[in-house]
Amino acid sequence: DTEVTQTPKHLVMGMTNKKSLKCEQHMGHRAMYWYKQKAKKPPELMFVYSYEKLSINESVPSRFSPECPNSSLLNLHLHALQPEDSALYLCASSQGQGAFNYGYTFGSGTRLTVV
Amino acid sequence: DQQVKQNSPSLSVQEGRISILNCDYTNSMFDYFLWYKKYPAEGPTFLISISSIKDKNEDGRFTVFLNKSAKHLSLHIVPSQPGDSAVYFCAASGYNFNKFYFGSGTKLNVKP
Numbered sequence: 555d556t557e558v559t560q561t562p563k564h565l566v567m568g569m570t571n572k573k574s575l576k577c578e579q580h581m582g583h584r585a586m587y588w589y590k591q592k593a594k595k596p597p598e599l600m601f602v603y604s605y606e607k608l609s610i611n612e613s614v615p616s617r618f619s620p621e622c623p624n625s626s627l628l629n630l631h632l633h634a635l636q637p638e639d640s641a642l643y644l645c646a647s648s649q650g651q652g653a654f655n656y657g658y659t660f661g662s663g664t665r666l667t668v669v
Numbered sequence: 670d671q672q673v674k675q676n677s678p679s680l681s682v683q684e685g686r687i688s689i690l691n692c693d694y695t696n697s698m699f700d701y702f703l704w705y706k707k708y709p710a711e712g713p714t715f716l717i718s719i720s721s722i723k724d725k726n727e728d729g730r731f732t733v734f735l736n737k738s739a740k741h742l743s744l745h746i747v748p749s750q751p752g753d754s755a756v757y758f759c760a761a762s763g764y765n766f767n768k769f770y771f772g773s774g775t776k777l778n779v780k781p
Contacts, residue, residue, distance in 0.1 A: 558712065560712075594678075594773065594774075595773055596671070596673070596758065596770075596771035596772055596773045596774065597713070597758075597771045598771075599768055599769070602768070610768065644712055644713075646712070657703050657705070657715025657716075657718060658713075658715060658769075659715070660705075660712030660713045660714070661712045662710060662711045662712045663712055
């Protein structure tokens with residue numbers, strides 16, 4: 555299995571809803587990432603988990619809450635989002651800390667719309 | 670302020686010819702560079718990498734060139750194929766491999 559699987563592919567949620575995005579990989583990668591990508595903009599790093607511990611939080615608002623229950627799974631819990639949070643949310647994984655030689659493996663993303 | 674810039678939002682090339690995608694960066698501490706390809710409705714796919722100790726890296730039809738003094742890298746695709754039509758992102762990082770900065774992408778269209 556050489557894929558990163560993200561569910562759901564599309565999500566529409568109201569500003570008072572609570573929802574979660576899920577990311578799964580079975581490549582034995584020990585680093586997992588959440589990126590946010592707005593239209594015609596580059597992906598922006600949100601969180602990095604390394605060996606199931608949060609190692610980087612790019613000053614993301616607390617309405618986004620990441621969770622790494624095990625080495626294969628990464629969640630992003632969403633609560634009280636704003637319409638400007640609508641974006642493509644990409645999950646990625648890499649072999650340990652060094653993404654360099656192999657790059658990241660990205661999922662296909664969750665297209666989130668906040669109404 | 671974007672630290673990695675791809676100033677050409679789009680590029681159109683005839684099949685069989687060379688595609689050259691450019692990327693500039695501002696942070697002299699960047700030492701590691703990646704190129705990704707992205708098809709619609711899919712996540713980015715890793716293509717090729719280069720570190721600052723090299724000025725060229727080849728993988729099949731794809732070659733990345735790095736000019737550290739100019740803070741510029743380029744991706745050459747030879748020969749270009751219609752299946753290469755996608756958005757190409759460059760990304761750069763310093764010693765902390767976990768944090769890569771991405772350019773805004775160049776949409777390549779290879780015409781049959």
